[in-house]
Amino acid sequence: MTLSTVQSIQPFFHPKSVAVIGASNKLGKIGHTVLLNMEKSGYKGKIYPINPKESEIYGFTAFKSVLDVPGDIDLGVICIPSRFCVPVVEECGKKGVKSLVIITAGFKEIGGEGMVRENRINELAKQYNMRILGPNCLGLITDGNFSFSSLSPDKGHIGMLSQSGAMMTGLLDWAIENQIGFSSFISLGNKCDADEVDFIEYLAQDEQTKVIAAYIESVQDGDKFFKVVSEASKKKPVILLKSGRSAAGAKAASSHTGALAGSDIAFDLAFKKAGVIRAETISDLFNYCMTFIIAPIPKGDKFAIVTNAGGPGIVCTDAMEAAKLGIARFSEDTIDKLRSVLPAESNFYNPVDIIGDAPPERYEDALDILLQCSDSEVAGCIILLTPQAQTKPLEVAQKITALHQKYPTKTLIASFIGGVSVNEAAKVLTQGGVPTYAFPEDAVRVLNGLKIYNDIQNAPIITSKKIEHFEVDKERVKEILSQVRADGRVVLLSYETSEIFDLYGIKNPKSRLAQTARDAAQLAEEIGFPVVMKIVSPQIIHKWDCGGVVLNIKSAEEAKKAFITIMSNARTKGPAGADLRGVEVQEMIIKEDKKKINELIFGVNRDPQWGPMIMVGSGGIYANYVKDVKFDLAYQYDRNDAMAQLQQTNISKILEGVRGEPRSDIEGVIDIMVRLSQLVNDFPEIIELDINPCLVFESEKGYSAVDIKITIKH
């Protein structure tokens, strides 16, 4: 019987019985600490210490092997030296242990024999239908503390995963101090079998968990991630801190975990597609978690600020603008209402300044008016307070929590700036469901997180998007690519790229290979004059230098002559022994009949985890210096994605038509992007693809992918 992921992961969370393999009476031994932690954490299930040399450990009957245990074992915790692990895992398999945590280090992360051991263990897991967490991890804290960390945090609603055991220790320590509770805390280690995606799938349906959070350094399987996480993130927020952002960081990540870290831009794109909220810092991770647990998700994207002081109001406005958070513009009606309850010196526009002498009632009056507004006018408020002479922070806090009860769907975030004078008030707010921060910038940051999650909930699930598929003769493309491989080449010749683009419906100058002068004349007539002719040889890269190019050929006669000239030039002036495949006859782009010509660049490269990535932007010879390019993953990529991507470039405005110029063939550009995406998804052997330039003309004149380069896997 095959279990679902949730079923197979379940024993990690609610094991009825746990065997500690390597349990020990010796203080300081991992096997001792783990047993002690289980005990201390109040784990209620059966505990079986396994140790060949002991009969009793810490009051529990010990067994020589899991095979000797009388009952079932839901979870095995392995803390014996790595060289003994493989036979023990096999015994666990035979015993029918459902899940294993391997705390032991000395596997993939050390390479060599460690790698061999890890692979073997993984095979055994599959063979015996066991799920394995680790190796090289700290363990996990679920129904009990099944970890090597003696810290047991409060019970709460954050499901936390950490790819770094040491990070887990630090975070637990910090969280305990700050009274942050967890539904579970899991150290992922080398992720030989169960990985963050499996746990996210479980946590998504776990009722105790309201927010899923993780510190990760890599993702193994992009497809699985998309499939699971894009659904999980609809159910509850998934907040990931992914380190190894920078080039240097990625190097450190790779030496640390032995995982092949993907490029960071791909992670940004993938997280966005999967509905993940990316934390930028460790503080972010916790602040987001704490806020999501208590605050409602805003149902709109415009927010009000209410303040009893101008300065903090400006600081808050700055932070909102920087975060691109919508600053509400009030309706005349709202402004009138505010005017009717607030003193004349107040500011009735956003930020609403209710002035330094504001009593609690003034906060209440202003907020009551703002929270009555429609969600589209005001979806929530940031409430600022500085403790001035007449200010009563505690009473203001009570008014605010009462308003939170009255308007439970409106998002309220407070920043009471101060210490002694506002600490009590801050407690009242937090307990009353209103997250509170010392400074306005932090309040804005978490509000932005909440707003992003609203966008995520409103976006379609990426895996269920219907993607348009163009009819293509893929067999013919396969033949072309086979021929390239048969030649021992990795870069396609231009008539090959041209044919593939024709097959995929991407317009490019007509181009055919002529092998005789008569061919050349006939092909030129088919294509239509004028044409360009160029030598075709894998060895000749600089075609101009050996007289291998003739431009502006206007008749069949000229084409014949050009063929003979080019072939003769190539033979005499080209590299000795070059394989001359013939002469390419190519349509010539007539620039004079175009009102508008812009050069674009398109490209594809492949991210190891996330697959092909499409690039678009300003092309031409300076493209690498102008750097006006944007990226998106080709995963479930449609015309809307392409349009959104194009619109991030500077050249997009120019294509729309500026300075009285006509609109360019933007539909054509979008078409190229989605067709390219299908091409590179259809043929994973294409590892790189460049079009530069692609000439884009005014709408009715279309575009032409003038210069195309395709590279396939060796």
Place this chain on the structure above:
Amino acid sequence: MTLSTVQSIQPFFHPKSVAVIGASNKLGKIGHTVLLNMEKSGYKGKIYPINPKESEIYGFTAFKSVLDVPGDIDLGVICIPSRFCVPVVEECGKKGVKSLVIITAGFKEIGGEGMVRENRINELAKQYNMRILGPNCLGLITDGNFSFSSLSPDKGHIGMLSQSGAMMTGLLDWAIENQIGFSSFISLGNKCDADEVDFIEYLAQDEQTKVIAAYIESVQDGDKFFKVVSEASKKKPVILLKSGRSAAGAKAASSHTGALAGSDIAFDLAFKKAGVIRAETISDLFNYCMTFIIAPIPKGDKFAIVTNAGGPGIVCTDAMEAAKLGIARFSEDTIDKLRSVLPAESNFYNPVDIIGDAPPERYEDALDILLQCSDSEVAGCIILLTPQAQTKPLEVAQKITALHQKYPTKTLIASFIGGVSVNEAAKVLTQGGVPTYAFPEDAVRVLNGLKIYNDIQNAPIITSKKIEHFEVDKERVKEILSQVRADGRVVLLSYETSEIFDLYGIKNPKSRLAQTARDAAQLAEEIGFPVVMKIVSPQIIHKWDCGGVVLNIKSAEEAKKAFITIMSNARTKGPAGADLRGVEVQEMIIKEDKKKINELIFGVNRDPQWGPMIMVGSGGIYANYVKDVKFDLAYQYDRNDAMAQLQQTNISKILEGVRGEPRSDIEGVIDIMVRLSQLVNDFPEIIELDINPCLVFESEKGYSAVDIKITIKH
């Protein structure tokens, strides 16, 4: 006798006697609170309550007027209604009061009569040689608490200024809770006389102050700011949080303080020039302050990370890369030394991972080796710790503080991630001179602040920079501009701009105004054929449309004919009654003899506080969409500034020569920028200037400012 700023500001800090004008026996009155605060704060000088109706207040003999006070008065604190302020300020002047704090509101910020009152007070201050702080402020805390805020913070070494009184209250409250001490805390209010710059000048020479920090919303006088702050920032760090960054924020700032807020990019540039460290958030402001007070400024720009866990090491590396902080590359010698003391599984490269079981001695060994390195190899270390099983945070902290003693010039910042397990250690570190943060990102942020201050210390003082001045016939420029004004125009005609550019030595197509056909022929011959001829008329903007342009004129005869044609076209096809000034004869740029042509844009606009701002970047018809432009203030602007500015643009690389192209006339571009800067500094009436395009050719061919537009003040 005229006092220096420091002498005149001194009474605010160390008054021997203070009069509280408006002192009151009534609880809740500002005049009561201020007197109480002075008393409670232990102020040792003489206290004179002033109140026409009382003979004794709070145990002190009261006087009806300052004029009745027997002794001198160093500081007067005014807390009476605004309508009574003017006569009272005059009395203070007559009495010879040295400095005044006006807490009272109801001045510039309310406009109208408030504005009148504020101006009158300012006049009195000048007349009687009194310095005034405020009005509309909270007061100040120096030798005593001369403020309306009952919070007195610990004595310390931060000199803090705040343009927002409410912000001051909040920050004081927070600082007291967090045991942050201040040498002084000053609420600036409306800054009618003494402003942040005066106080910065004082604090720069104040021995109690190690760091100057401020929250400001505006700067009144850019020149004064540069003069004072650029010297102060050499003596001690000046950290400013300037709000009103965003468009919306600036609007809020302006409605709040009535100050004309400058555009934010100008503030960024000005702060950089003056050596100010700009805090991005309130947390930043405090974190920088706390770090500067205890940590040495790094003497190099490369830093090491030492960690007992991989994950935090990666997070730290990410943050360093994001901040563009130099990550040290160790010499072979250093790596060998590390190898000799650390376990084989360690990472000997940066970040140095001394592994989870690291005892305190291992931290010591690794750090001792790194801190022995030259400042250029390792100027400081970020030390990361997670509390794992064998970790002894307290002992590690002790080792680190001992190393700080041994290597006092090396910058050490710690991040001990955790709560209960590391709190004691964190205290030991902070007390031992090593700033400590819960998370690595914060450690990196403050290290970056310290590194920026090292750069500031090494940079020349902007006010003492020698700026090259070109000999220019300014009288002639004045004549041209007078003529423009005499015409009632604000935009110069092209032969006028051309002459001004010639006078300033900026190459542009030769251009002269012909008023007869014979003139035209002669001027064309002087300029050299071919030439372009264009109608000149303030009323004709679209010259082509009325047949007002003839290109490619190759002889004197053609020039004569062109003159007649153009004048006749303008008369018949141009707007009726247009003032026809004649025909411009302009040199034609011959593109064929250039190997390389790039279009650049140059521009100038004026910031109200900071003066002219120079722009440079990619030009051409799409310049507004390509958005490849960078700015710098023209204040003390030299060739190095111009080069640094140019190098921030994308087009700069292209000018250097890419893809085998020759180098462009970069020296010419730099020349344009410094000459433009002199022009707009010489003539403040020039409020806008644009060159687009300026054609830049390969080095030996120079450049040509083809299209110039100059706008002067109306």
